Amino acid sequence: MNERLLQAIDDRRDDVVALTAELIRFPTINPPGEAYRPCAEFIGARLRKRGFETEFIRAEGTPGDTDRYPRVNVVARFDGRSPGACVHFNSHIDVVEAGDGWTVDPFAGIVRDGRVYGRGACDMKGGLAASIIAAEAFMEVYPDFPGAIEISGTVDEESGGFGGVAHLAGLGYFSKPRVDHVIIPEPLNKDRICLGHRGVWWAEIETKGEIAHGSMPFLGDNAVRHMGAVLQAFEDELFPALDRKITRMPVVPEGARRSTMNINSIHGGQTEDFRPGLPSPNVPDSCRLTIDRRFLLEEDLATVKAEVTGILERLKRERKKFDYEIRDLMEVLPLMTERDAPVVKAVAQGIHAIFDREPDYVISPGTYDQKHIARIGHIYDCIAYGPGILDLAHRPDEWVGIEDMVESAKVMAIGLNVLLRGTTG
Numbered sequence: 001m002n003e004r005l006l007q008a009i010d011d012r013r014d015d016v017v018a019l020t021a022e023l024i025r026f027p028t029i030n031p032p033g034e035a036y037r038p039c040a041e042f043i044g045a046r047l048r049k050r051g052f053e054t055e056f057i058r059a060e061g062t063p064g065d066t067d068r069y070p071r072v073n074v075v076a077r078f079d080g081r082s083p084g085a086c087v088h089f090n091s092h093i094d095v096v097e098a099g100d101g102w103t104v105d106p107f108a109g110i111v112r113d114g115r116v117y118g119r120g121a122c123d124m125k126g127g128l129a130a131s132i133i134a135a136e137a138f139m140e141v142y143p144d145f146p147g148a149i150e151i152s153g154t155v156d157e158e159s160g161g162f163g164g165v166a167h168l169a170g171l172g173y174f175s176k177p178r179v180d181h182v183i184i185p186e187p188l189n190k191d192r193i194c195l196g197h198r199g200v201w202w203a204e205i206e207t208k209g210e211i212a213h214g215s216m217p218f219l220g221d222n223a224v225r226h227m228g229a230v231l232q233a234f235e236d237e238l239f240p241a242l243d244r245k246i247t248r249m250p251v252v253p254e255g256a257r258r259s260t261m262n263i264n265s266i267h268g269g270q271t272e273d274f275r276p277g278l279p280s281p282n283v284p285d286s287c288r289l290t291i292d293r294r295f296l297l298e299e300d301l302a303t304v305k306a307e308v309t310g311i312l313e314r315l316k317r318e319r320k321k322f323d324y325e326i327r328d329l330m331e332v333l334p335l336m337t338e339r340d341a342p343v344v345k346a347v348a349q350g351i352h353a354i355f356d357r358e359p360d361y362v363i364s365p366g367t368y369d370q371k372h373i374a375r376i377g378h379i380y381d382c383i384a385y386g387p388g389i390l391d392l393a394h395r396p397d398e399w400v401g402i403e404d405m406v407e408s409a410k411v412m413a414i415g416l417n418v419l420l421r422g423t424t425g
């Protein structure tokens with residue numbers, strides 16, 4: 001075990017606390033994307049002082065980007081004394097809205113009882129701070145290290161990452177030869193390695209009808225009743241079938257270790273908005289339903305879609321006047337980094353050194369920015385690893401444990417040592 005490296009991180013305990021609290025004080029709420037620029041500039045200024053080269057990349061023209069809410073990302077790079085691999089730590093700086101139920105100010109960065117409280121404390125400003133002190137401690141102890149370290153603070157993860165990692169990946173920031181290994185310090189707990197996520201297919205289904213006066217529905221054709229038949233078929237056939245599809249992916253929580261589908265929304269008929277509570281008396285000629293289907297490594301997207309369209313086609317044959325359209329809204333393929341991939345093995349060695357146990361390998365039920373790094377950047381040596389308890393994310397009184405940040409920074413530093421210097425010693 002490397003005592004100097006671990007001591008250098010212990011010496012930075014107050015620093016990681018102060019840094020996390022300062023990051024929380026930027027209310028980077030998304031939507032709309034508040035305070036992105038000052039938060040990115042704060043991170044850049046910190047790292048520039050340690051010798052990093054910094055770039056600020058605004059994702060102009062991506063969803064939500066305006067002069068009032070510019071999508072500003074920061075990428076910092078430190079090149080070692082000799083060529084070698086590059087390890088990139090990527091954290092999103094955006095947070096979701098605070099919401100109700102807080103007993104502390106969500107943007108004050110309050111430190112109490114060994115925890116830092118605030119919106120984004122665990123998801124994921126604590127992880128960003130831990131990765132920064134891990135890199136700084138490593139650079140201090142091994143000033144002659146080969147290769148390079150990059151740290152990025154990116155925006156819009158909570159809204160799909162289009163102005164953040166997807167944009168940067170499109171510009172080549174997450175591709176070889178620039179980057180070899182990526183660690184995303186999302187709050188997956190300090191002794192777990194997240195290898196990837198399930199796939200996603202979002203789609204909108206619309207059933208068609210024919211408008212008529214509500215007092216004479218027999219003269220029209222009710223699109224909502226047609227959608228009722230769709231939902232009934234989902235209940236009878238699709239949901240039970242999905243429930244039977246179990247995966248070898250170690251998804252957490254365990255309930256997500258199978259195929260799932262959520263009905264996100266349903267809209268039919270005229271709006272009640274203009275006369276509260278009273279829509280006009282019409283037979284609805286359109287009903288729209290959005291589905292959120294999460295699928296597994298064992299499934300392919302074409303089959304996932306065919307399960308739904310098969311039901312719709314059958315209804316078209318069997319049900320009088322039934323007609324529909326279906327539109328794809330989002331597609332993300334499932335991802336699982338292999339357990340013998342270099343970044344997985346390096347972080348596993350760190351977990352072993354600090355906790356004297358093997359890591360738990362997990363898969364996230366939902367996606368995160370790893371999808372863009374794989375699909376656009378073609379980097380597959382990528383994991384999520386960071387401090388914080390996933391269940392606290394997006395909740396009131398969100399916090400991150402100080403000891404958890406320090407320990408996970410040690411794991412990250414050991415990971416850097418393995419990936420760049422080829423040793424834990």
Ligand SMILES: [Zn+2]
Nearest residue numbers: 092123124186
């Ligand atoms: Zn997150």
